[in-house]
Amino acid sequence: MSQWRVPEPSLPAFLYGTAWKEDRTAALTELAIRAGFRGIDTANQRRHYFEAGVGEGLAAAYRSEIVTRADLFLQTKFTYQRGQDHRLPYDPSAPLSIQVKQSLASSLEHLSTDYVDSFVLHGPSSGYGWTDADSEVWEAMRKERDVGRTRFLGVSNVTLEHLEQMEAAGAEFPRFVQNRCFARLGWDRHIRQFCEQRNVVYQGFSLLTANREVLQHSPLVALAKRYDVTPAQVVFSFAHNIGIVPLIGTSSAEHMKQDLASTLVALPPELVQATESIAG
Numbered sequence: 169m170s171q172w173r174v175p176e177p178s179l180p181a182f183l184y185g186t187a188w189k190e191d192r193t194a195a196l197t198e199l200a201i202r203a204g205f206r207g208i209d210t211a212n213q214r215r216h217y218f219e220a221g222v223g224e225g226l227a228a229a230y231r232s233e234i235v236t237r238a239d240l241f242l243q244t245k246f247t248y249q250r251g252q253d254h255r256l257p258y259d260p261s262a263p264l265s266i267q268v269k270q271s272l273a274s275s276l277e278h279l280s281t282d283y284v285d286s287f288v289l290h291g292p293s294s295g296y297g298w299t300d301a302d303s304e305v306w307e308a309m310r311k312e313r314d315v316g317r318t319r320f321l322g323v324s325n326v327t328l329e330h331l332e333q334m335e336a337a338g339a340e341f342p343r344f345v346q347n348r349c350f351a352r353l354g355w356d357r358h359i360r361q362f363c364e365q366r367n368v369v370y371q372g373f374s375l376l377t378a379n380r381e382v383l384q385h386s387p388l389v390a391l392a393k394r395y396d397v398t399p400a401q402v403v404f405s406f407a408h409n410i411g412i413v414p415l416i417g418t419s420s421a422e423h424m425k426q427d428l429a430s431t432l433v434a435l436p437p438e439l440v441q442a443t444e445s446i447a448g
Contacts, residue, residue, distance in 0.1 A: 178285065178319070179344075179369060180207035180241055181408065181431055184424075185417035186222050187211070193218040196419055197225025201234055203424035209346075209371075209415055211245035211290055212275045214255035219244065219278040227280060237281055243344075244275040245290035245324065246305065264301060268308035272317055286344055287318035291325035298333035306339055322346060322371075328358050346371035349412065351379040351446055364411060373415040375403055382446055397433050404430035406443040 184200040184207060186193055197208060210222045226242075229235050246268050249260050258270035272287060287309055293301040309321050322344030323330070335341065345363050349356050349372035356372065363370045382388060383399045392399045404427055407414045416427050435443070 178241060179413060180205070181413070182404075182428060183207040183209045183241070183243065183371060183413060183415040185209045185373060185415045186218075187216045187417060189221070189417075189419070190218055191221070192419065193221030194224035194228065197222050198228045198232075199421060200424060201225070201229040201240075203421060204428045205416075205424070206235070206239060207241040207243070207413075209243045210275075210279075211247055211288075212257040212271045212278070213245065213247040213252055213290065214257070215251070215253040219275060223278045223280050241285045242279060242281065243286035243288060243322070244272075244279070244284050245288040246271045246309065247290040248293055248301075248305075250293075251290060264304045265308035265311075268305055269312065272312050276317065283316060284318050286320045286322050287312060288322035288324050288344065288346060289342075292323070292330050295327070296329075298330050298337060298339075302334075303337060303339065306334075310340055320344060326359070328362060331359065331362055341366055342368060344369050344371055346373060346415065348372075348374045348378055349407075350374075351382045355407075355410065355412070355444060357444075360411065370412055371415055372407060372412040373417075375407060375412075375414050375416075376400055379403070385446055388443065388446065391439060395433060397430070398426055401426055401430040401433050402435070402443065405433035405435050406440055409435060409440045410444060 182205060184205040186197060189196050210219050211217045212219050257274040258267040289305060293299050312318055313321055320343035322342045324346040326345060345368055347356050347359060360370050388399055388402055392402050404414050418424055
């Protein structure tokens with residue numbers, strides 16, 4: 169057995185990502201739960217997600233008695249209007265604080281639940297820093313947490329500057345940071361270190377799709393063959409070893425099983441270090 173660890177006891181070892189699945193969303197959400205995923209990530213952003221379809225998949229899993237709501241970690245997001253298309257989950261003329269409330273209320277309806285486990289800001293309003301708009305949205309999200317509509321808060325698609333400015337502004341720190349994780353940037357090393365120092369759980373997405381060159385890296389391929397596992401399983405085992413909770417969006421039942429089984433892949437410390445330095 170490997171020594172992978174999940175930093176937050178209530179957070180499963182993997183999250184199943186539901187973006188870009190459109191009319192297959194319900195079936196794939198149910199399939200992922202049947203395969204063993206207990207964390208589901210979505211967003212109230214119809215441009216890239218079909219959140220109501222996620223709710224249909226959850227309902228099917230509940231009807232089949234595979235899981236109950238209490239067995240699952242459900243995570244959704246508030247997305248600014250610039251990240252949406254015309255199918256908005258809130259009144260665009262309303263103050264941002266009201267948009268947050270409306271978006272989460274819509275998510276709870278989509279998912280047929282009275283709370284989510286994690287409510288995430290789907291990216292700050294600017295790529296250049298933490299703004300007044302972000303502070304307003306974050307305070308509104310915090311109020312939603314305080315009345316019990318979410319257990320935890322998170323931020324996604326952030327830079328180290330965003331987090332440092334957030335801290336400097338005295339904002340309550342998120343429980344989760346979710347970023348696209350590039351090997352060429354040391355697997356987001358600086359943000360991971362920032363999070364680790366503050367007991368923030370790092371969720372990494374695009375671990376495979378953003379790092380195709382790593383999956384073809386000769387030493388990693390050789391390592392996978394030696395352990396009779398796939399290169400993807402090596403990457404996920406490595407991720408767990410360095411404190412990343414991977415977000416996976418595969419549509420393949422076989423890959424779902426393989427990915428979940430990566431928790432049984434034991435990587436020696438020197439191989440973890442070698443994988444971290446492949447492209448970073």
